[in-house]
Amino acid sequence: MVKQVGHVGLLVESLDETAKLYQELFGATLDEVKTVAEQGVRVGMLGFGSGAKLELLEPLPDSRMAAALEKRGEGVQHVSFDVDDIEAEIASLVEKGVELIDKKPRRGVEGMVAFIHPKSVKGVLVELCQRD
Numbered sequence: 001m002v003k004q005v006g007h008v009g010l011l012v013e014s015l016d017e018t019a020k021l022y023q024e025l026f027g028a029t030l031d032e033v034k035t036v037a038e039q040g041v042r043v044g045m046l047g048f049g050s051g052a053k054l055e056l057l058e059p060l061p062d063s064r065m066a067a068a069l070e071k072r073g074e075g076v077q078h079v080s081f082d083v084d085d086i087e088a089e090i091a092s093l094v095e096k097g098v099e100l101i102d103k104k105p106r107r108g109v110e111g112m113v114a115f116i117h118p119k120s121v122k123g124v125l126v127e128l129c130q131r132d
Helices: 015-026 064-072 086-095
Strands: 002-011 034-036 041-047 053-059 075-083 111-116 126-131
Touching: 002 064, 002 126, 015 041, 015 053, 053 064, 086 111, 086 126
Parallel strands: 002 053, 075 126
Antiparallel strands: 002 075, 034 041, 041 053, 111 126
C-alpha cells in the first residue's frame, strides 16, 4: 500500500542552476548530489521545510534521459510513491493488469524502485520506492 508521495522528479538541463533557483526562491536545501551511471543521470534531492521533496535529474551526455530532455524539454519527469513492500506492490499491480516498466525492483538513489508505464496511469510516469 502507498504510504505517501515520496517526491516529484524534475528533468532539468542543469542540476546546479535549478537547485540554486529553488534555494533562492523557496529556501530549499540540496542534499548530496550523486551520479547514477546506470540511469544516465546526476541526481540531487531538494528538501523543503514541510518535508516535501523534489528530485532533480540532470542527464549525462548520450543517455536515454538526455534524449528525453531533448524531445520534451525540462519539466516533471515522474511522481514517486513510498511503499513498505515493493515486491508485494508489483505483484498486486501485475494481478490488476497494470503495465510495468520494471517487473522486478532495481536499485535507485533512495532504495529499491520500480516504474509503472505511463499508459497504465493516465500518462504519468509513476515510481514506487521502498526506502532503505
